[in-house]
Amino acid sequence: MTDANAILSAMTISERRLKHTLGVAEAAKEIAKTHFPALDLKQVELAALMHDFTKEYPYERQLELCAKYSIELTDEERNNPKLLHAKTAAMIASERFSLSTEICNAIYWHTTGKPAMSPFEIVIYLADYIEEFREDASCVKLREFYKKALSKELDKSVALNKTLVKSFDTTIKHLISEEQTICKDTFEARNYYIDQLRAFNF
Ligand SMILES: [Fe+2]
Ligand SMILES: [Fe+2]
Numbered sequence: 001m002t003d004a005n006a007i008l009s010a011m012t013i014s015e016r017r018l019k020h021t022l023g024v025a026e027a028a029k030e031i032a033k034t035h036f037p038a039l040d041l042k043q044v045e046l047a048a049l050m051h052d053f054t055k056e057y058p059y060e061r062q063l064e065l066c067a068k069y070s071i072e073l074t075d076e077e078r079n080n081p082k083l084l085h086a087k088t089a090a091m092i093a094s095e096r097f098s099l100s101t102e103i104c105n106a107i108y109w110h111t112t113g114k115p116a117m118s119p120f121e122i123v124i125y126l127a128d129y130i131e132e133f134r135e136d137a138s139c140v141k142l143r144e145f146y147k148k149a150l151s152k153e154l155d156k157s158v159a160l161n162k163t164l165v166k167s168f169d170t171t172i173k174h175l176i177s178e179e180q181t182i183c184k185d186t187f188e189a190r191n192y193y194i195d196q197l198r199a200f201n202f
Contacts, residue, residue, distance in 0.1 A: 002097040007049045010096075013056050023131030024048040028123045034150070035160050036119035047103040047124050051110050053089040062088055069095070076181055083183065086111040112185040113168060115192030122164070129167050138170045158200050164193045 013021065025048035032039040054062065062084040066073055069091040077083045090108035093099040106120040113125050130143040145166050149159035168190035175182050 002046065002099060004045055004049055007046065007053070007097060011049075011053060013052065017052055017055060019133050020131065021049060021052055023133040024051060024124070024127045027131040028127035031123045031126055032119070035156055036123065039119055039123065043100065043103055044120070044123055046097075046099060047093075047106045047120060048127060050089055050093045050097070050099065050103070051107050051124055051128060052085065053092055053107075055085040055089070057085070057088070059084075065091065076183060080181070083111060109185070112183045113164070113189040114185040115188045117189070122160070126160075126163065126167065138174060142167055142170060155200070158197070161193055161196050161200065165190065165197060168193065 011018070011021075025045050028044050028048040029041050032041060032044045054065065057065070059081040062081060065071070065088040066084065069088070071087050071091060073084070077087075086108055090104045093107050094101075094104045102118065102120045105118065106124040109117065109121050110124045110128050114121070117125060126146075129139055130146055132143070134140070134143070142163065146159070146163040149162050150156065153159040153162075168186055171186055172182055172190060
């Protein structure tokens with residue numbers, strides 16, 4: 001069975017990304033404990049350790065892996081190398097490390113998010129955004145927003161939903177400011193979680 005050491009010793013990532021990866025593992029376990037206590041924290045850790053496994057692979061290697069694993073790419077993905085690592089890391093998690101479908105899906109969706117994410121998917125998506133070593137202003141702001149929301153809301157799922165909406169808003173605004181295309185999954189995720197909040201009467 002794959003354990004954390006097997007993944008860590010197979011990893012070829014920079015010190016900086018390793019620090020981020022370990023930060024995601026810690027944040028993911030905290031988010032799981034707070035919102036989804038039934039999740040297996042060992043599995044959460046494996047998903048976190050794998051999520052950026054291929055992030056530093058060159059674009060050509062990403063494309064080779066997509067071909068090898070028959071990953072179909074949209075034009076948008078082909079033109080945005082940043083989107084490919086989530087898919088190739090998910091395939092390696094499945095093929096090389098035999099991690100569960102739930103874990104692989106969480107890795108697959110960690111960059112864009114999507115509507116109706118599973119607990120595993122939410123935990124990895126959000127941990128990637130707010131882990132403590134991320135220093136960009138948008139991540140720092142979202143981390144503070146989440147902490148404040150948790151301390152203010154009686155219902156933790158409202159705090160979580162508000163944070164998810166805020167994360168998608170932040171990403172979409174950033175992409176617009178950079179004159180980049182917006183992935184439809186991110187757009188649909190934002191709409192889905194806004195609707196979820198309305199269901200809570202906000
Ligand atoms: Fe990533
Ligand atoms: Fe990441």
